[in-house]
Amino acid sequence: MATPLLDKVEDEAAASPYITVTLRIRRFNPEISDEARWEDFSIEIDPKERVLDALHKIKWDVDGSLTFRRSCAHGICGSDAMRINGKNRLACKTLIKDITSFDRKTGATKPITVEAIKGLTVLKDLVVDMEPFFQAYRDVMPFLVTTGNEPTRERLQSAEDRERFDDTTKCILCAACTSSCPVFWNDGQYFGPAAIVNAHRFIFDSRDEAGEQRLEILNDKDGVWRCRTTFNCTDACPRGIEVTKAIQEVKRALITRRF
């Protein structure tokens, strides 16, 4: 990806770690104009810093009106999913050095493009309306359902049964997967990968008793069958969840009714 830059950076490390990069950001503010536009910002940055650090430099020192969501800054709160160089990533988990490349002719760095995630309405700059995303999540009954009397102590679960759904418990609801899905772009009615991942987390939890109900919800015309296994979601997941595999497991469970 960026080896030429890395070499250059290491050679010059003794002098100054800073390089100049251009961030080409998709701006939109309906208070000012109905049209979105690209705006370039040139900044000095240590390539070991994050894209989020670059956005902060712009917001704090150049243009305070640049608007984006962020909180934890290390990839666990899920606030800052955005499209960086055309791929969905978390700005706080993407280092400048890993996405910068040099133009071999001029020696200059190519601009890094940053835009809002796709498929959800842009409200301002990099901020989108997350409501449809969370609505799909709420629709799959994302909570443990049990019947009968509660035990006095914990419910028992073997380490193997616990491992069965471990991967899908990692989800931070950042929407990187759902907003990378071509089916979701074309039709906002599709539940989308994140909602299915969260259904999977409960369908395959040995303690849960509502797997059938969740499968029925996902058997809907806007459910799992819409998935075209393009693997965009798996590539986009900043938590490394095998999203497509989880969707396939839900499809299989629908056919075999075994989970």
Added chain:
Amino acid sequence: MKIHKYDTVIVGAGGAGMRAAIESTKRSRTAVLTKLYPTRSHTGAAQGGMAAALANVEEDNWEWHTFDTIKGGDYLVDQDAAEILAKEAIDAVLDLEKMGLPFNRTPDGTIDQRRFGGHSRNHGEAPVRRSCYAADRTGHMILQTLYQNCVKEGVEFFNEFYVLDQLIVDIGGVKTSAGVVAYELATGEIHVFQAKAVIYASGGTGKFFKVTSNAHTLTGDGQAACYRRGLPLEDMEFFQFHPTGIWRMGILLTEGARGEGGILRNKEGERFMEKYAPVMKDLASRDVVSRSIYTEIREGRGCGPEGDHVYLDLTHLPPEQLDAKLPDITEFARTYLGIEPYTDPIPIQPTAHYAMGGIPTNVQGEVLRDNTTVVPGLYAAGEVACVSVHGANRLGTNSLLDINVFGKRSGIAAAEYAAKHDHVELPENPAELVEAQVERLRSSTGDERVADIRRELQETMDANVMVFRTEQTIKTAVEKIGELRDRYLRVSIQDKGRRFNTDLLEAVELGNLLDLAEVMAVSALARKESRGGHYREDFPNRDDVNFMRHTMAYREVGDDGTESIRLDYKPVVQTRYQPMERKY
């Protein structure tokens, strides 16, 4: 301006706020106001676990846990509250398991437990396995599980609503909570929430430090709103510096890494904690470990060209164990440092982590306006509050516990209060103060920038009131903060719009940080002793005769409008534990 009417309003949707909401929604009409979407809260960053003496893997009991908590807090803990915390811990963990939390399991299928700093068998004999965990993302699992159960219970959220003011009215001479005033990020509209009961659960204030594990959004908004309305803040000088933050970045690497066998080493490769804590070694309490790290660095045994950090060494642990028990933090080392923890040690330094102090409450979560009097209708829980179960230094895994135990208690107490009381009348022009504040920032043409003042504040806090403090350094900080507060009056913003104006809110947040930093420094200056997280090089010993008492800081406004901080003190509640010298 819009006016809403609810029985109970909860400010904040992290662990404490959502645990409270699950209880209060069942019992009263509840609204949760949160400046972030609920699953963005910093509870999700907690890693290592939640303490409870389940005794699933070895002998343990809640009395030992109580003792460890009190000793860990260097005897500034209110002992009745610590007893509640440890006793109710067991049900708190079981509640979460029944709500669906996927804890790691023992071979028998029960909840697995591991070692953590300061938690011991039989009053300090040896480390005990008390921390219930889900890999190294226990906080993430708690946050998700609580949000899932909020969805199940139909909790009503107002997302991206910033609470900027607490309304307090005088009812027959009694200061009573009437509700809150909030700013809606999406529209810039101001909302008044009239409520019979208000619960603050808005988290910590670590962003006044530069190297911190805290999120950008942890700016002490709840503490500041109450403080500005004349309510005291308790023990603000006590801030925890977690020993293992990623060097320069401050990102947290769980103490669970040492619980799993990780070792701290200096540049000689020496396991230096053996010198400072012969029994607990790397698992001594956090204040002790952080001071030991800085002592090594100051004495020239730090690592790297500038000798400004030490190593967390996990290389002797099997890769399978790291993958199974510490997947997230090993990933952080790879992502942010380009280091492979299987084979290379991780550079770390102490990172500003947790406010032990906050809004004073009793064990029901009721907020106090002096040493004993409650403010009817006002509650607080979690890091924003000071019960005090953490005293001068919190034990690892006791914060995830705190939010669950006292979140639940305050949720029940607030809803029960709401059931028995009527709304009190709102003051005339309830949004007056917030409207003026927002208008002033939006129209200011001053020459100061938010980012510059915040940077200077963070630098002075790191340099002067971190792990080691002296009268001189604290005075330097107080002076600098005063200067920054003056400059803050001339701050202006570039975004003058109403839609998603985060420029404006960062300016508001900076105002909160400045107020709280000043309270912290002034409280620290007056405490002429060393205890837990507050270490004074000019007073290196604990002084139980003069200082085994809580600091209570009040904002005073003189007739001419000048502001000052008045300090008072509150006795520590002692039950059965006599203060002893603290050794690990």
